Amino acid sequence: MAQADSRQEVIVVGGGPAGLMAAGQAATRGLQVILLEKKHLPARKLGITGKGRCNLTNTAANDDFLRTFGHGAKFMRFALGRFSSRDLVSFFNSLGLETEEERGGRVFPRTQQASDVVRALVGWVKEAGVKIKTAKAVRQIVAEKGRVRGVVTDKHGTTEEFFRGENIVIATGGASYPATGSTGDGYALARALGHEIVPVYPGLVPLETKGDTAPMMQGLSLRNVRAGIYVQGKKQVEDFGEMLFTHFGVSGPIVLSLSKDVVRALSRNLEVKLVIDLKPAVSHTALKSRISSRMHARGRKKISNLLKEFLPIKMIPVFLKNSDIDPDKPGSDLSASEQKALRMWCKELCMDITGYRSFNEAIITSGGIKLSEVDPRTMQSRKVQGLYFAGEVLDVDAGTGGFNLQAAFSTGWVAGNSVTARQG
Ligand SMILES: Cc1cc2nc3c(=O)[nH]c(=O)nc-3n(C[C@H](O)[C@H](O)[C@H](O)COP(=O)(O)OP(=O)(O)OC[C@H]3O[C@@H](n4cnc5c(N)ncnc54)[C@H](O)[C@@H]3O)c2cc1C
Structure with missing residues (x-):
């Protein structure tokens, strides 16, 4: 040598x-x-x-x-x-x-x-x-x-x-x-x-989600949202700020900061959910009455148009598909349960976390x-x-x-x- x-x-x-x-x-x-x-x-x-x-x-x-x-x-x-x-x-x-x-x-x-x-x-x-x-x-x-x-x-x-x-x-x-x-x-x-x-x-790593909900919104970035991590149904941690949907799931500042608890839970084979509040400044009650009044006030308009007041454009077809709502339906025809589905999507958009990205992206x-x-x-x-x-x-x-x-x-x-x- x-x-x-x-x-x-x-x-x-x-x-x-x-x-x-x-x-x-x-x-x-x-x-x-x-x-x-x-x-x-x-x-x-x-x-x-x-x-x-x-x-x-x-x-x-x-x-x-x-x-x-x-x-x-x-x-x-x-x-x-x-x-x-x-x-x-x-x-x-x-x-x-x-x-x-x-x-x-x-x-x-x-x-x-x-x-x-x-x-x-x-x-x-x-x-x-x-x-x-x-x-x-x-x-x-x-x-x-x-x-x-x-x-x-x-x-x-x-x-x-x-x-x-x-x-x-x-x-x-x-x-x-x-x-x-x-x-x-x-x-x-x-x-x-x-x-x-x-x-x-x-650590500080993007997360993978189940199904095609996140991939369908790939590229959509959300600001001023609150996201929480639930492990076995119990809230573990939450953060407020920006996040992003990707072809595999979610990323962006708040997702990275939440990832530590997720990685720890997944490595113990625990069930992990991400719950996003798109409107953290509005309560469930306030949002409920706002949805109901907007749907009636502008009721002849198609729901796909009315939703622009509540959701980012890229999210609208994904919400409609997930909730099985006809995009051409007039707003005033939206049933109470469909209105509730919109409110829950805005306040508690829930995704199953199935994994995290590798060291290459951490x-x-x-x-x-x-x-x-x-x-x-x-x-x-x-x-x-x-x-x-x-x-x-x-x-x-x-x-x-x-x-x-x-x-x-x-x-x-x-x-x-x-x-x-x-x-x-
Ligand atoms: C994309 C990205 C963005 C980031 N942005 C930020 C940021 O803005 N702010 C922040 O605070 N942190 C940021 N970080 C984290 C930060 O870069 C790291 O925490 C920091 O670089 C760690 O410094 P270090 O010197 O310990 O190790 P490293 O920066 O990883 O350096 C280790 C060095 O050791 C060398 N090495 C490894 N093995 C051997 C060996 N066997 N023999 C000889 N040499 C070897 C490597 O080639 C490397 O040059 C970021 C990380 C990434 C990946």
């Missing part, structure tokens, strides 16, 4: 936001750092975040920020305390990248280009003196007597090289959007060293390196000395809004500031 380079003080595995931040911080502290990235370029995923605009972080108050991490909140408290969203914004501003805040406290680069974030970050890392080696996939971490010794890489699946190192930061990301390089390698690397991996699932990965085996103050492994973790490879994930990138940057910052050179 070829021996590459001399001994490194720090080896960072993975050139995403977490790895780049860890590497840059360690190098800024004067340590000798090498970053090994599997792809030909670092930060492929960062470059497509936020639909190409990169939602860097969020200005939510500390407690609200932490709450988005659910079970990972306690673990994240220290890292966010050391390197907060305000610190991240200052950091990028100091690199010449201006930022601006949008609805919901979401922070984006002023240029609206994720590629500018990548350029600023990678430029800073190189300037700090980090040696970035691309097309190097780490296949094994070598440890002896409870301490890391180095890593073994392969290139295009063949050549093997050994890099000696005193500290190793695993920042390989999760398993979602594998084409960007995040294929879950970190789990196997850590497992081989005795770490437990909390089972991984696609924004993040739920699960990962078990948090109790990592020291949140340093990101160091509690099992192997000199081994650190940063970013999505950890069992930490949050909703949309810039929280996941902040987690990657904050944990990367802590790891990069915790690694130490051994004397002698």
